[in-house]
Amino acid sequence: MTLTDLACGVLNCTEPAEKVALTFAAATAWRAGGMSVGTTLPPPRPARPVKPELLRASQMPKRSTGPKGRVALVHALAHIELNAIDLAWDVIARFAPCDLPQAFFDDWVTVANDEAEHYRDLSQRLTEFGISYGDLPAHDGLWESADLTADDLLARLAIIPLTHEARGLDTTPMTCVKLRGNDDEATAAILERTYTDEIEHLRIGIRWFEFECARRRLEPHTHYKALLDVRFTGTLKPPFNMDARSKAGMGQEYLQPWLSGAL
Numbered sequence: 001m002t003l004t005d006l007a008c009g010v011l012n013c014t015e016p017a018e019k020v021a022l023t024f025a026a027a028t029a030w031r032a033g034g035m036s037v038g039t040t041l042p043p044p045r046p047a048r049p050v051k052p053e054l055l056r057a058s059q060m061p062k063r064s065t066g067p068k069g070r071v072a073l074v075h076a077l078a079h080i081e082l083n084a085i086d087l088a089w090d091v092i093a094r095f096a097p098c099d100l101p102q103a104f105f106d107d108w109v110t111v112a113n114d115e116a117e118h119y120r121d122l123s124q125r126l127t128e129f130g131i132s133y134g135d136l137p138a139h140d141g142l143w144e145s146a147d148l149t150a151d152d153l154l155a156r157l158a159i160i161p162l163t164h165e166a167r168g169l170d171t172t173p174m175t176c177v178k179l180r181g182n183d184d185e186a187t188a189a190i191l192e193r194t195y196t197d198e199i200e201h202l203r204i205g206i207r208w209f210e211f212e213c214a215r216r217r218l219e220p221h222t223h224y225k226a227l228l229d230v231r232f233t234g235t236l237k238p239p240f241n242m243d244a245r246s247k248a249g250m251g252q253e254y255l256q257p258w259l260s261g262a263l
């Protein structure tokens with residue numbers, strides 16, 4: 001068994017609980033040492049359960065933190081975390097042929113393991129609300145971004161960790177405040193724990209984005225903007241959580257075009 005075999009095992013697994021269990025087992029096996037990375041290529045799309053129904057982002061109900069809205073919010077976040085498990089394994093298997101050092105694989109195994117914990121905690125919270133993951137619709141925007149960046153490690157890192165995950169850091173603190181305002185301490189506590197991990201995931205994204213830019217002799221800040229111009233279908237809007245982003249190494253230099261109001 002190689003690391004890319006294990007990655008593809010998770011990607012080809014349909015059941016979320018099994019994806020989580022396989023992720024924990026794969027992380028333990030990799031960390032024990034002695035395993036090679038291998039060359040097994042990932043499927044174009046990860047296997048997914050029959051439910052949830054996948055809608056277009058524009059068809060999704062707006063998120064809120066009130067008593068009704070919070071169930072939909074936790075369901076939407078659980079869906080993001082399930083995608084995030086697959087995204088971490090996909091980075092490992094898809095870009096394994098790119099001559100990357102062991103630390104790259106160590107980092108993304110850590111991300112996969114964290115995302116599996118996040119999904120587990122949020123799906124448990126859904127059970128406490130009386131529903132299961134899959135009972136509400138979800139949207140496929142995150143995997144659409146993955147598809148658009150499947151050919152290039154720099155594009156993938158720019159769009160997924162540096163843009164989508166960083167956007168989560170911008171919104172999570174206010175979500176926690178609102179949840180506490182609605183007396184939902186349990187959900188706020190889960191989101192606060194995941195928030196700390198997500199800062200680390202952005203740091204890992206920046207680390208490998210800058211590593212790959214250096215190898216290709218590209219200036220990372222201008223190349224980030226160039227990649228967003230052609231690979232990102234959304235819009236990047238301030239306010240940014242500069243405290244969390246700076247902790248992760250994504251300082252003002254990356255965001256200047258949007259901060260200056262030029263866009």
Ligand SMILES: [Fe+2]
Nearest residue numbers: 081084115118
């Ligand atoms: Fe996460």
Ligand SMILES: [Fe+2]
Nearest residue numbers: 084165198201
């Ligand atoms: Fe993450």
